Amino acid sequence: MGRAEQDVVRRVRFLPAALLLGGAALDWVTPPEFSATALYSVAPMVAAPLLSLRATVLTGIGACAADAALLAHFGFLGDAGGMTELASIASISVVAVVINRLLHIRDLRVRSARGIAAAVQRAVLPQPPERIGPLRIAVRYEAAQEDAQIGGDLYAVQDTPYGVRCLIGDVRGKGLDAVETVTVLLGTFRDAADHEPTLSRLAARLERTLHREGERRAGLDTLEGFTTAVLAEFPPGGDAIRLLNRGHPPPLLLTADGSARFAEPSRNALPLGLGALVAGSDSNPDSDPVDTFPFPPGSVLLLHTDGVTEARDTAGGFYDPVAGLAGRCFDGPGELLDALVDAVHRHTGRRGSDDMALLAVTRSRTVAPVPSVPSVV
Template structure:
């Protein structure tokens, strides 16, 4: 970025040298007009004004040197450089106020994210917890993915989900699901009961919608319960990508025993009350994620495979695991993010 900030100076000096060392009929006007406009985009208001003054001064000096001042064309060229320089100041101010509004919107979006998706504790008992949220639109900060982890009378309960839909309506569903989960996780004795509470809330939310929006608003999700005693955990998977269990360099996919419909669609299918129990020994890490991770593509169209990328590797904790994942996905996609990604990792100490 600092090198780019020197570009107006390079344009002025380069234009002056080319103008001076070429025949008189050749003009460096293009360089002199480009310099203040470049400064408007890259630098502050004082620097933009200085670039404009410098452009006018250099152009006037060289026009005088070649005897064009007072002759046809000299004053018009100088007037053009001065006009562009003045316009560059206006552009600089417009960009400044636009950036102020953008920063304000980002702060609001970040506040919304913290309110709807609060940061879970870093540890609960022997469990270490880490989360990451990467929105497809950086300005948005929040989208249709959700996560939560909280201590309850029944152990640590977690939720990772993905709302079907985009924009403000998806954020509304996230807010509803998170509110219901926080309450139900404390009160319901089973994960099936928590899922049922979420189901009813999402159905009520869908009934409030009209038109095509009523077909959206369902949530794929995984509910997790890690009891205080024992070396197992319980899972309820409602149409979501299967969690991964990492232990001693091995990666295992915790596939559901039977497929189930997403939350908010249970009325379309049979009994959805299925809870799976899987081993979760000390030193193991549970990785929950949304499909933004597994559907990240490279330029050849190949999906990222977290299982293959994590096999044979050990991580000192959940934070290191999630940071590595985001780095590898960014490398895999060349930094192109097309979908929101929520990650939650829990390591048993």
């Protein structure tokens, strides 16, 4: 159950009791020919999806007791009409209890499915280490469908002989096909990041993987399957980062003094999977543009998917992360991502229509000391 649904349940959980009290009061003050049978019948039916089994049973008993008391007060308890009325309320109360149990069983199944989805998310998108050398790392993932747990956005962080390499991407489409593409891309990245000497060649490996994946599938994926992505590389011992952007929203660079800007690519490139449309791309794996940006201590690289930049408010206005983050200081990348997620939720009123993946990398001003290991004599 989502947060909005939980808020609604909290607000209306006293409704069954209010219906019973209101029905009893209405029966008491109105002439005998008027009856609040409808309110007595509605109360257990309202309790069934909102309250526990015990509360639903008590509501049904309360409805029958209130109706019987009022029937006795007006002298109708022994009449055929009065008994029929009481039997009707009792029958509806029994049905409400059955509905409560059926909803409980469904809720258990939904919780099991959510647990499986969460396990799949941890397997497909494992949590990266919080620190690699001077770099502090944090990630967040929110699927557009609240119960889905995972969608077509992806991220990865890997320490390689060429430095720490990161990937963030957005697979075209949704559902199981998108998740399958995510797993294929992440598997390729984890293998190729350790062996390809440049980001261009790493992107070429991902390109070939998507091309093979498209040929294996039937239908539109062969023609329209693509993934927007950004590859980032933090060379060891350097004060710079290298970025390769393949049709993805540009990442943000935040400096220690609070300034924020988009790291725009020097030349636009097609998303992964569409490289065959560019003449000569197959023969030259180093054709992708790689841009270098300064990354001094205290800087933050914020990689994100379009669930951030395409988040709209009720008037249709897009969220601007540069304006939202400029001039602000955070204790670490996790705090930054928490603030960004909250800002996007406030902007959209929690009505996001796309997945949102976030990856923040901060270069610490000081490197954490490595604990010494005592020698064994």
